[in-house]
Amino acid sequence: MQQHPLVVIPTPVGNLEDITLRALRLLKESDIVFAEDTRTTGRLFQEYGITTPLRSFHIHNEHGMATEVANRVEQGERVALVSDAGTPGISDPGFMAIRACLERSLTVTCLPGATAFVPALVASGLPSERFFFEGFLPNKKGRQSRIEALEEREVSTIFYESPKRLVKLLEEIKEILGEERVVVVAREISKRYEEYQRGSVAEVLGYYRENEPLGEIVVLVAPKVKEERVHQNKYKNNFKEN
Numbered sequence: 001m002q003q004h005p006l007v008v009i010p011t012p013v014g015n016l017e018d019i020t021l022r023a024l025r026l027l028k029e030s031d032i033v034f035a036e037d038t039r040t041t042g043r044l045f046q047e048y049g050i051t052t053p054l055r056s057f058h059i060h061n062e063h064g065m066a067t068e069v070a071n072r073v074e075q076g077e078r079v080a081l082v083s084d085a086g087t088p089g090i091s092d093p094g095f096m097a098i099r100a101c102l103e104r105s106l107t108v109t110c111l112p113g114a115t116a117f118v119p120a121l122v123a124s125g126l127p128s129e130r131f132f133f134e135g136f137l138p139n140k141k142g143r144q145s146r147i148e149a150l151e152e153r154e155v156s157t158i159f160y161e162s163p164k165r166l167v168k169l170l171e172e173i174k175e176i177l178g179e180e181r182v183v184v185v186a187r188e189i190s191k192r193y194e195e196y197q198r199g200s201v202a203e204v205l206g207y208y209r210e211n212e213p214l215g216e217i218v219v220l221v222a223p224k225v226k227e228e229r230v231h232q233n234k235y236k237n238n239f240k241e242n
Contacts, residue, residue, distance in 0.1 A: 001076045003076055003106065003107070004077070004079070005073070005109045006069065006070075006079050006081060006097065006107070006108045007030070007080045007110075008094065008098065008108065008109065008111065009080050009088075009113070010023065010082075010086060010087040010088075010110075010111060010112070010115060011084075011086070012044070012085060012190065013086050013116045013190055013216065014085075014188065014189055014190025014191035015190045016044060016047050018113075018114050019044070019114075020111065020112075024050070027045075027080055028051075029078060030052050031052070031053075031072075031078045032052065032054075032055060032072065032078075032079055032080075033052050033053070033055070033080045033082060034056075034057035034065065034079065034080070034081050034082070034097065035057060035083075036056075036057060036058050036083040037056070040084045042054065057093060057094075059093050062094075062096045063096060065096075065097070066099070067100060069081065070104055073106050081098075085116070085216070087110070087113065087114065090117075116186075116189050117133060117160070117218055119186075119189055119190070120186035120189060120218035121158060124156075124186065124196070124220045126156040126182070126223075127155065127223060128156065130156075131155050131156040132153060132155050132157045132158070134146060134158060135159070135160055136159070136161070137159060137161070139165075143172075144176070147173060148176055150173075150176070150177055150181075150221055150224075151176065152224055155223050156220055156221065156223055157220070157223075159219040159221070160218060161217050162217070163212075163213040163214050166208055166219070167208055167209060167213075170183070170205040170208065170219075173201050173221060174202060179200060180200050180202070181201050181221065182200060182221075183200070183201045183219060183220065183221050183222065184197065184219075184222075185197045185204055185208070185217060185219055185220075186217070186219075187214075187215055187218075188216060189216065193215070
């Protein structure tokens with residue numbers, strides 16, 4: 001019996017045209033697609049005429065459904081895994097299914113494609129040669145310590161946040177890191193109302209206190225700026241005059 005890999009397929013974070021040709025082909029060729037929200041994926045399917053059956057795979061059922069995913073792959077079915085938007089497993093359900101397949105020595109492949117934090121980082125103007133991805137912060141335990149870690153971090157840091165908690169996060173960053181730390185809030189990436197707010201945390205916080213944030217949000221925090229050390233060069237004139 002021929003076995004096919006579990007195919008992890010990124011889907012658009014905004015504009016539906018951001019899907020790749022290969023992703024569309026594999027979604028059409030699959031026997032079944034496990035989706036975080038079948039309604040959201042259903043709209044993508046409708047746009048591109050995809051009729052592959054959909055099954056729900058989300059954070060509330062992923063432990064049980066991971067076994068079904070692995071079973072279907074093991075039985076030779078062509079199985080694809082998608083999230084609401086972006087790449088499954090990156091602050092989205094998917095890890096359990098991937099691990100379940102790997103534990104049975106089944107092949108897993110992931111297509112390159114959409115994820116929210118990469119365009120946000122590139123367009124932010126913050127240093128991007130190295131960065132730290134935090135994802136979603138916990139609501140309570142461990143939240144403050146993870147923000148405090150930014151005090152000495154010398155690379156850009158990336159958070160995902162809900163619009164309801166954005167102001168709270170910016171207030172925490174201001175309190176812990178000071179009001180001058182530079183932040184960028186990227187909102188609704190690749191959608192009609194895409195927006196970037198760049199500036200000191202005090203400035204960006206002030207903006208969102210007056211303008212209610214909506215949609216998908218990525219928060220980027222600039223690295224700690226090293227103090228410029230001025231080295232006094234003491235030059236001893238060893239030139240001997242005749």
